Amino acid sequence: MESLPSWVTRLLHIRLVSGPLPTTIWVIVGVGVAILLLWQVFRSDRSKLARQVPIMLVCGGFGLLVMWLLSEKIMVFGVSLGWPVIMAAAACCALLGLLVTTIVHARRARRLMAAVLIPFVLVSTALRIDSIYGEYQTIGSLIGYSSYHPLSTSHMQKGTLTVDEWLREVLDGKLPPAAAHGKVYSVDISNTASGFRARTAAVYMPPAALSDTPPELPVLVMLAGQPGNPDRVFSASGIAAILDQYAKAHHGLAPIVISPDQNGDNTVNSLCADTTKVGRAETYLTVDVPRWIKAHLPVSRQARDWAIGGFSQGGTCATQLGPRHPDIFGSIIAVDGELKPTAGSVEHMVAEYFNGDRSAYEAQVPANAIADHAPSNQIMILGAGKRDARSIKNVIVNGQAGVKAGMHVVKIVVPDTGHDWHSVNATLEAAVPWLCAHRWGLGETGLTWSDYPRIEVLQ
Structure with missing residues (x-):
């Protein structure tokens, strides 16, 4: 930089x-x-x-x-x-x-x-x-300025220990204590399989990942909205601070969070699908990105330890790609997502994006993707701001589809927020520690959903 x-x-x-x-x-x-x-x-x-x-x-x-x-x-x-x-x-x-x-x-x-x-x-x-x-946090964010330094993957150590093994060695004094804070870096992810022209991604490395002998950590792939860019996930959601707080209480353990670019430009909506108009975004996100992560970062290879999440258009993508690729993602977090990928009318999308193939578009609709890949043991956490009535309806519809498919579904409403990053922050503040404790085995928090005052859980 x-x-x-x-x-x-x-x-x-x-x-x-x-x-x-x-x-x-x-x-x-x-x-x-x-x-x-x-x-x-x-x-x-x-x-x-x-x-x-x-x-x-x-x-x-x-x-x-x-x-x-x-x-x-x-x-x-x-x-x-x-x-x-x-x-x-x-x-x-x-x-x-x-x-x-x-x-x-x-x-x-x-x-x-x-x-x-x-x-x-x-x-x-x-x-x-x-x-x-809560979209633009600083003057720099208005012009797409990134303050994140490039991650030197050549010096990054691969995970050779399980989380439990690494934790035992830390507690026994065989490994030095983890750093106090994680760091956010910029990374360029190769597009070998897809050819998709993506912008530079951003990645949060928790303290444990920065140690000389890191464990195999869970992964959360987070997608910003549209318009938006990968940096927005970290500048607007507050997820790095949430995970630093969790890591501080759990010997530096937290998931690695990576925010790849699903659109290629602020003015483009890729639908997170392989299309004739924008390119092979789905292949990029489900082949190139996971391949790069596994090749360069200390991560678990198990789908149970991987999650995909996002806000707005990114949330829609999460509820498309998560169900369509259960072999990659064991959990889904979507905030203020839609019932279907949208860039104009359905007729327009079918013609322009899918070369007239209506079935290819319908396969990308989250409820259809969930049903097509049922039964599922995935976890799906859906959030919406209470002032965003449309997104709350979407949470209910997609949640019902998930329950019908056998998913463990949690539906969250955030009071005093709308279609904004404040609802993302409140959702992540509860959802990520819950996944860390109950899905990924990084350490108990002692908290249940009802202990988070900023959210309401729908039954």
Whole structure:
């Protein structure tokens, strides 16, 4: 990774969802609008306020109506935006209405002040919406900047011990204690089998994996949404911190998490399938990626110790690929996934992606994939934000299909979240330690699903 000047690095690491930057901008907007209103109230032209306030309310109401229609009725974004986003957009329209009328009716100083506040209102709204989704955590993430150093696989040791053997040697003092924290690296995965043009992947190596004699560890393949990129899994989900906390309590043990690229570009939806339009994404994810992982990282070879997960489009991919490849993935974690891969109408996808073969598309529908590969002893953990009604319905439908196929299914709803990375974080906070303890044998947590206050488990 090319070195950048320190001031550029600091700039790229400035946080967008919390911290001084968004707080400062929100304060500027709040104080600025308050000054404009008070300035007008205590001057002789306060009567103009009687015209400006109704205009502000009309603009806010219009923004509310348009956003509600786009989000809940037309659904131009494919999912509900949620009321917090709708209200943030409505508030932006109301403030812009106030500022524009102030520019029209006020004189020099207030006119200039109102004009200066307009970009601050737009930026503050963008930051508010970003904080709701948790999508872009830093300035660097806006431009796809990655702070992760390349992983040197030539120095990576293969796992030669089982987890139990490695743990006994650590406790007996035959191996040094594991590091305090894991690390996230960037990696380039060869596409020998698929030819799929994927972007650079990212991988979390837990402390045990970084030891000189690492054990054979479980693997979690995590897919970001679309638009999105592999780094987003680590910058937005908080999974590295979750696993560091687990590893701290279990002698450095935690799964290796790798986030490969399933789309090739932010503007592309590969459907996570082998298609004539985008390429052999399924082969890349189920042949090239596992082959590279087993060749270079200290991992278990057993499907029981492998899981695939994802958010939004990545969650849909997880519920497609997991059931279709039970020989690779023993567990599935999907948050806010859909009932079917979607890039336009079914007719469009069949024609453009599958060369007119409707059966090839239908085989990719999660419920069909689950039924086609039943019976199954896989574990499937499905999550959704409580404000995302559509995703909750999807959880129920896919969950029922999983139960019918014999899967162990856990359905999670996350209060106070929608179709966003906050629901991913809460789901992973419960699901990954549970898998570590109950599926992968890395160490008990003493916790059950009901002990995690940020989630609700559907029966």
